[in-house]
Amino acid sequence: MNRDRLAAFSDGVLAIIITIMVLELKVPHSAEWSALVEVLPVFLSYTLSFIYIAIYWNNHHHLLHAISRVDGRILWANNNLLFWLSLVPFATAWAGENHFARQPSILFGFALLMPAIAYTFLVMAIQHNEGSEKTLARAIGRDIKGKISLALYIAGIIAGFFQPAFAYAFYVAVALIWLIPDPRIERLIANQEREITPE
């Protein structure tokens, strides 16, 4: 019961975050195509952020599905995750409005890294509460992708200090490893999961 309320509240916040981002797509006053071209960078960053939030919704959904009870630690780890996710629209808009300049590209990476770390803390809070049950272990196992993501975000942030385009290449890479169901990666992860959670 408690878990469903937590899930419903999180779903609500995620649904709002994913939707209000589009408000940053300021309606141009001119009716020319050129006016539309000007909002293209904001559109691109919106698209990227939409995908990230959707991935979080998907993973969060599976993670909560695996737990049976919620304690204060999980509750606040979840609120912490929602807090950092709520800042993604800001970083997205800053990156988009400044046509992917250096500083915004670094902040964008930071804005993606923080929820990833918060998600890791949420996983740890759940592990602390649940022990190592089987359904949970399966959900946690998925988190190997999460650790790769952390590394890629950090690489992107560092790259951003030199060349913003490289930073975004790293960020896009994170989205891709979650979106594209590469059988080899899936198998590799499945193997590692098996090593971690021998049944």
Place this chain on the structure above:
Amino acid sequence: MNRDRLAAFSDGVLAIIITIMVLELKVPHSAEWSALVEVLPVFLSYTLSFIYIAIYWNNHHHLLHAISRVDGRILWANNNLLFWLSLVPFATAWAGENHFARQPSILFGFALLMPAIAYTFLVMAIQHNEGSEKTLARAIGRDIKGKISLALYIAGIIAGFFQPAFAYAFYVAVALIWLIPDPRIERLIANQEREITPE
């Protein structure tokens, strides 16, 4: 269970999209009736878009009702639909603020065409997952109207290059075929559905 979460999340996003559109109805500073007349085009485009989103909510609701399980393909087809629907407010506002000029009338058609295509993909993803069961077939059968809509949107986009008013005539036509329960059209569609899905 999974399906209900998907439905609840989609409902949340649709409820927000349909409501934030009204934020584009900028409050005039003057207290004169003339100030209200100026926001009339935005009001008209808001009305039209409200009807579209409501139709999508209605159809989406029936479609999800017909399925029993959700896989990754359906999940991302659904996210893709929500993404394109989230851009309808932007196109609506651009059309309304520029008093239905040429370029915005074309983009408006594009903004309506993309969710229609995304909806078709969602239907295909569900068909791939479910096979051809009876309740599903009934929901899919409804999609004949969807194909007519696709054609009307494309016709509207082409018309927009010549005369914006014609474009909106096509777009309004789509809304009407979904709203007006014409018995002849209903019977025609019912017949076609029967041919397609012989029980």
Place this chain on the structure above:
Amino acid sequence: MNRDRLAAFSDGVLAIIITIMVLELKVPHSAEWSALVEVLPVFLSYTLSFIYIAIYWNNHHHLLHAISRVDGRILWANNNLLFWLSLVPFATAWAGENHFARQPSILFGFALLMPAIAYTFLVMAIQHNEGSEKTLARAIGRDIKGKISLALYIAGIIAGFFQPAFAYAFYVAVALIWLIPDPRIERLIANQEREITPE
């Protein structure tokens, strides 16, 4: 099932309408108390509108509770209600920002009258679908207050042409008859309900 989805979607839209209205409460740039005084009219109109939406949510909730099935007519009558309610924030902001000038006071009445009419249509759509069952009759009986409200809104709109302050007096009166549980009115309504629905 259908009914619960309709209720959930309506709840979502109402929750958003009631909350986005506060976005019209523009944050003043100055840190002086005088800056706060300037937003007072907007705050007052926000308060009034918050109460209206809360009353609608409450009544809508009881109304939907009384029905057992949803058809297309009810669905669109409900969408129609949500559409008009979604315009309340706009009228609220226009009234508040123009310090309750004449034209906004009339539009505000119109913006409250239209959902009241839409609610009456929704009640009729439900009556058409359900016939005259007992639980429904009880919910509909409440609508006598609704008819008084309609008359008060119209009186307020007419008054607005002469003196805005009188218009708001009528609008506030509507809120009061719904908020204050006057035993005499309650008894009167209860009697009328009994006459309408002899058990």
Place this chain on the structure above:
Amino acid sequence: MNRDRLAAFSDGVLAIIITIMVLELKVPHSAEWSALVEVLPVFLSYTLSFIYIAIYWNNHHHLLHAISRVDGRILWANNNLLFWLSLVPFATAWAGENHFARQPSILFGFALLMPAIAYTFLVMAIQHNEGSEKTLARAIGRDIKGKISLALYIAGIIAGFFQPAFAYAFYVAVALIWLIPDPRIERLIANQEREITPE
């Protein structure tokens, strides 16, 4: 059933309040770090308000969990709470944008005090309806922290007239007593609860 609808509606409103606050974090036009430093005060006040709303959501959740039926008094006490919480983003933004000047620091305290009082009224409305049952008593017992919070908010408001920084120290203190699970405080509260609700 009624209770779940009330909880769901409240969750929706709280999810929106917590998320729209971030819209006040205006995206800077410049791509420099200095531009980010300028939004830092708004970010800090956003963080503080996010924590408050999250604490309210948590407590509200436990409170509603403890009740079995909802009457008109509870409904409107709850709407009153949501109303005051909906004003927190405004006060947050005013405080943040004016870099924690005197007047905004006082209003911020007022904006936090009012929901705290409204929450107390909600607790009283529930007590009036439910009598003193055991699960309820446990939820109410928690409200001792609430009374300490009321005192701290008032102290903060008074401090704000002299020195804004002191005001925020009091406000932060409230957040801390809810966030930090100090065993001594927990034991003290547990003892007082036991005295209040002898089983």
